[in-house]
Amino acid sequence: MDKETGKRGVSILGSTGSIGRQALEVVEAHPDRLRVVALTAHSNYQLLEEQARRFRPLFVGLVDEGAAAELRRRLSGTGMAVSAGAECLLEAAVHPEAEVVLNAVVGSAGLPPTLAALGAGKRLALANKESMVAGGDLVLQALREGGEIVPVDSEHGAVFHCLRGEEMRHVESIVLTASGGPFRGRRREDLASVTVREALSHPTWSMGRKITVDSATLMNKGLEVIEAHFLFGLPYSRIKVVVHPQSVIHSLVEFVDGSFAAQLSLPDMRLPISLALSYPERWGPPFTRTVLAELEKLTFEEVDRETFACLDLAYRAGEAGGTAPAVLNAANEVAVAAFLRGRLPFLGIEEVIAATLEEHRPRPVRTLQDVQEVEEWARARAEEAVETQAGNPAEPGRS
Ligand code: NAD
Numbered sequence: 001m002d003k004e005t006g007k008r009g010v011s012i013l014g015s016t017g018s019i020g021r022q023a024l025e026v027v028e029a030h031p032d033r034l035r036v037v038a039l040t041a042h043s044n045y046q047l048l049e050e051q052a053r054r055f056r057p058l059f060v061g062l063v064d065e066g067a068a069a070e071l072r073r074r075l076s077g078t079g080m081a082v083s084a085g086a087e088c089l090l091e092a093a094v095h096p097e098a099e100v101v102l103n104a105v106v107g108s109a110g111l112p113p114t115l116a117a118l119g120a121g122k123r124l125a126l127a128n129k130e131s132m133v134a135g136g137d138l139v140l141q142a143l144r145e146g147g148e149i150v151p152v153d154s155e156h157g158a159v160f161h162c163l164r165g166e167e168m169r170h171v172e173s174i175v176l177t178a179s180g181g182p183f184r185g186r187r188r189e190d191l192a193s194v195t196v197r198e199a200l201s202h203p204t205w206s207m208g209r210k211i212t213v214d215s216a217t218l219m220n221k222g223l224e225v226i227e228a229h230f231l232f233g234l235p236y237s238r239i240k241v242v243v244h245p246q247s248v249i250h251s252l253v254e255f256v257d258g259s260f261a262a263q264l265s266l267p268d269m270r271l272p273i274s275l276a277l278s279y280p281e282r283w284g285p286p287f288t289r290t291v292l293a294e295l296e297k298l299t300f301e302e303v304d305r306e307t308f309a310c311l312d313l314a315y316r317a318g319e320a321g322g323t324a325p326a327v328l329n330a331a332n333e334v335a336v337a338a339f340l341r342g343r344l345p346f347l348g349i350e351e352v353i354a355a356t357l358e359e360h361r362p363r364p365v366r367t368l369q370d371v372q373e374v375e376e377w378a379r380a381r382a383e384e385a386v387e388t389q390a391g392n393p394a395e396p397g398r399s
């Protein structure tokens with residue numbers, strides 16, 4: 001909290017993305033409570049310039065050096081410092097004026113700033129689930145020394161808030177809800193020919209491209225199972241997934257007495273973002289008001305785990321532990337990028353991940369370098385698997 005203004009300083013990593021832009025809407029709704037200290041993004045200098053002029057942060061950074069040079073030119077004379085390269089994420093994460101660091105970067109590029117923010121004793125509002133998946137053991141190690149995490153992922157935010165005031169020994173299981181994505185109800189053979197466009201039309205959430213594809217394969221839920229394991233410390237056997245197509249119940253906690261606690265509201269990511277920035281307070285008014293009598297029915301169904309094999313791949317990597325989740329995540333990042341480029345069919349995503357995991361013998365993770373080395377191996381291996389598949393499209397008549 002800034003002593004003079006009484007405002008909480010926030011650094012936003014990934015401010016030009018879907019979560020980053022919605023976080024700025026939250027800041028805009030609470031100008032008397034929040035102020036932006038730092039903004040970073042990968043390469044979108046146009047949008048970052050707009051955001052910087054509007055929110056007047058102390059620090060701005062772009063990972064892409066060329067884009068940073070352009071932004072520096074455009075912001076010259078404003079007094080705002082522009083930093084370039086991946087280190088800008090670290091600078092923003094440890095900025096002395098930042099009380100809360102929102103990590104809304106996509107992919108495991110978010111791991112170094114996650115560790116840096118915790119190392120500096122910050123409250124980390126964590127949207128970047130990939131950092132928890134790739135480096136969960138390191139994140140826990142950092143948390144033992146200082147800092148705290150308030151989850152932004154809607155499911156984990158829901159669980160976190162359902163657990164407030166509860167003792168973990170009273171918890172039987174965590175139940176993560178999944179919308180089921182655009183292909184819910186389809187069979188495996190229907191998925192062979194789905195297009196990028198179809199995979200990108202999510203029924204209930206509007207999000208960045210990578211997480212939208214992850215939602216279509218259900219790898220998003222798989223990553224979230226691993227994220228939940230590290231955040232809440234339950235074994236995988238007590239982290240469950242249920243399909244809930246309306247995305248109104250954001251997740252549940254089941255207690256040993258058989259009762260459940262749930263958080264519900266119409267889907268709007270500004271709620272979990274706002275909860276993470278306001279914690280331990282709650283701020284109104286709501287961005288989206290939920291009128292119970294207007295809700296249609298709320299339904300639940302089992303996941304079709306044969307059609308959506310990515311979920312079990314994630315459970316297996318999570319159970320294997322050590323470097324396995326980092327390999328799962330890196331292979332998924334490569335496979336999703338290849339799918340989005342039109343280089344890999346939809347079902348190729350799980351095949352690339354399975355092939356990469358198959359060849360990996362998990363080792364313990366002790367340092368960031370352990371993670372980065374295994375990711376480098378996994379990316380190269382996954383790229384090979386993509387090329388093999390691209391060279392041999394699984395069409396009848398060609399083998
Ligand atoms: P997005 O693609 O819309 O935005 C990503 C942001 O990260 C952009 O600002 C981009 O410039 C920046 N970025 C990309 N690559 C980077 C790199 N290598 N280094 C530094 N910055 C980089 O993604 P999103 O949908 O906002 O998702 C962000 C994170 O939040 C992801 O981990 C995602 O899983 C998680 N999340 C998103 C939602 C959602 O509704 N969008 C919900 C829950 C969790």
Ligand code: MG
Pocket residue numbers: 153154155224
């Ligand atoms: Mg989620």
